[in-house]
Amino acid sequence: MSTAPAVRLGPRSATVLGLASLAGLMMFIWPLLVRVEPQSMQHGPDAPFVFIGILPILIVIVLAEMSEGGMDSKALAMLGVLSAVNAAMRPLGAGTAGIETVFFLLVLAGRVLGPGFGFVLGCTSLFASALLTAGVGPWLPFQMMCSAWIGMGAGLLPRRVTGKAEIAMLVVYGVFVAYVFGFLMNLWFWPFITDAEVPYHDGHISYVPGAPLLENLHRFAVFTLLTSTAGWDTGRAITNAVAILVLGPAVLATLRRASRKASYGVIPSFTDGTPRV
Numbered sequence: 001m002s003t004a005p006a007v008r009l010g011p012r013s014a015t016v017l018g019l020a021s022l023a024g025l026m027m028f029i030w031p032l033l034v035r036v037e038p039q040s041m042q043h044g045p046d047a048p049f050v051f052i053g054i055l056p057i058l059i060v061i062v063l064a065e066m067s068e069g070g071m072d073s074k075a076l077a078m079l080g081v082l083s084a085v086n087a088a089m090r091p092l093g094a095g096t097a098g099i100e101t102v103f104f105l106l107v108l109a110g111r112v113l114g115p116g117f118g119f120v121l122g123c124t125s126l127f128a129s130a131l132l133t134a135g136v137g138p139w140l141p142f143q144m145m146c147s148a149w150i151g152m153g154a155g156l157l158p159r160r161v162t163g164k165a166e167i168a169m170l171v172v173y174g175v176f177v178a179y180v181f182g183f184l185m186n187l188w189f190w191p192f193i194t195d196a197e198v199p200y201h202d203g204h205i206s207y208v209p210g211a212p213l214l215e216n217l218h219r220f221a222v223f224t225l226l227t228s229t230a231g232w233d234t235g236r237a238i239t240n241a242v243a244i245l246v247l248g249p250a251v252l253a254t255l256r257r258a259s260r261k262a263s264y265g266v267i268p269s270f271t272d273g274t275p276r277v
Helices: 011-033 047-067 073-092 103-113 115-132 140-155 163-187 213-262
Strands: none
Touching: 011 115, 011 140, 011 163, 011 213, 073 103, 073 115, 103 115, 103 140, 103 163, 103 213, 115 140, 140 163, 163 213
């Protein structure tokens, strides 16, 4: 049975999400578009300003949804519960060998509750888990934005796919976003490090200030393949795939049951004097 998204994307909120995603993309790629010099502090000086910029985005998205009737107190309660659950689960893996237990629930929740809900949940989950695991640092706003995209993307997957085909689709998506997350999280610091070369590769894989965009992108792709794809990213992909395969059907059923009972997106009717949903 299909369920109404807990956060429905109206025109206003869809515009906000689009602008937020564009701003988030620029947050990652701006060093490739201008000349920057490698530095030991990486994004340390500007990370607080990036974080301060993300918080108003979340507030605007929530306000836009509330004004359009897409988010109510029940959706906010669900958001709080799932954020807390994700924060509690993250220490089980904490990224060791790429084992990340925070993403599979984000994918499943975004699938059931919609792209707007998934976007906000991605940000709040990573923020809460960072506070719990002492993982607050210049990388946090970038992790929050990547996770927001993962949750939003899950909500944008085809709705008509059901049953085993749905689980297979979510597994493929979970594997895909595991590598995308690793790619983007390498990009946030790569332009700022020096001597990124590895002994088993003869080519130059460090960022070159002022070099053409495609040339630096090629160096970055090689850097990612050599340093994280076969290790951390593959571990994350395996974790997502196994968790979705094993727990996916039960979690999807639970979230859909909760969504139906909460009657997200249903407006009460008082036509005969008795409130109905």
